[in-house]
Amino acid sequence: MAQKVWFMTGIARGLGHALAKAVLARGDLVIGTTRHGEQPAGLAADNLTILPLEMTDRKQIVCTAAAAFARHGRLDVIVNNAGYGLLGSIEASTLDEADHVFAVNFFGPLALIRAALPRLREQQCGHIVNISSIAGIAPTPGAGLYAATKSALDGMSYSLAQEVAPFGIWVTVVNPGSFRTEFLSTRSVLRTSRSIDDYAVTSGRAVDGLLTRDGQQLGDPDRGATAIMEAVESDEPPLNLLLGSDALDRARGRLDRFEEDLTRWERLTLSTDFTA
Numbered sequence: 001m002a003q004k005v006w007f008m009t010g011i012a013r014g015l016g017h018a019l020a021k022a023v024l025a026r027g028d029l030v031i032g033t034t035r036h037g038e039q040p041a042g043l044a045a046d047n048l049t050i051l052p053l054e055m056t057d058r059k060q061i062v063c064t065a066a067a068a069f070a071r072h073g074r075l076d077v078i079v080n081n082a083g084y085g086l087l088g089s090i091e092a093s094t095l096d097e098a099d100h101v102f103a104v105n106f107f108g109p110l111a112l113i114r115a116a117l118p119r120l121r122e123q124q125c126g127h128i129v130n131i132s133s134i135a136g137i138a139p140t141p142g143a144g145l146y147a148a149t150k151s152a153l154d155g156m157s158y159s160l161a162q163e164v165a166p167f168g169i170w171v172t173v174v175n176p177g178s179f180r181t182e183f184l185s186t187r188s189v190l191r192t193s194r195s196i197d198d199y200a201v202t203s204g205r206a207v208d209g210l211l212t213r214d215g216q217q218l219g220d221p222d223r224g225a226t227a228i229m230e231a232v233e234s235d236e237p238p239l240n241l242l243l244g245s246d247a248l249d250r251a252r253g254r255l256d257r258f259e260e261d262l263t264r265w266e267r268l269t270l271s272t273d274f275t276a
């Protein structure tokens, strides 16, 4: 198989680190970003280039994308991986907290995609892989704004996939369930600066439950990386790739609830068309 050039954000640790390691082991070329261009532990390889990228820095996103294309003259796969979780009720979160989580999880990836598209269209090939979350499909209490960033990424990706298909560009949204990375550790996850007692039984309980799973998550990042590689290698890559049995259960639960609303309220839904 031909050697591919991958560009991925946030390879210092977690899923990005696992994916970079797996892709390097396959012999492909990786251009990976870390926040300050520091070399990630355990990833030294001739086929690895590190570039600096802070996802909230729009100018740097444009420069880093240009440097990535210049490195080997093309990019075959672009993985928007860097991101973080914000936990707390919607009411307790501040608009600054909302702005920041959207800047990192949605506007950063959007800026990167926009910077890459002219080159991808020129190439007439490429694959954009957006690491979303099962939260983007089936949100739980206590992570509403994080879920909103991922739903936004999903919605944008579904539209983008249709817009760029004629140029030979694929788009895949990856929706992982819980993976055993540092995602839930205090090094990564943020909690809203305020909390409101009235939400103790909904978002409070959900957040406590989530945080007790730190280090016990079902998902193996190395297996996740292998699955993403297999999807990218496919002749017809998926638009959505769910990762993990928990992700599948949550997606099915959401679909059942959606189907229930469609059926139960069908009469009302169909009542709004002009009759002539």
Ligand SMILES: NC(=O)c1ccc[n+]([C@@H]2O[C@H](COP(=O)([O-])OP(=O)(O)OC[C@H]3O[C@@H](n4cnc5c(N)ncnc54)[C@H](OP(=O)(O)O)[C@@H]3O)[C@@H](O)[C@H]2O)c1
Residues within 6 Å of the ligand: 009, 010, 011, 012, 013, 014, 015, 016, 034, 035, 053, 054, 055, 056, 080, 081, 082, 083, 084, 085, 104, 131, 132, 133, 134, 175, 176, 177, 178, 179, 180, 181, 182, 183, 184, 188, 189, 217
């Ligand atoms: N693990 C899960 O359970 C899970 C589930 C669903 C979706 N996801 C998604 O998977 C992706 C990777 O998460 P992970 O599980 O690997 O978490 P992680 O172990 O916390 O790693 C997160 C990575 O994102 C980078 N990052 C965070 N904010 C950044 C910023 N402002 N600018 C640049 N880089 C930034 C981090 O860089 P530093 O090392 O410099 O902080 C780190 O490399 C995220 O998009 C996350 O939403 C994870």
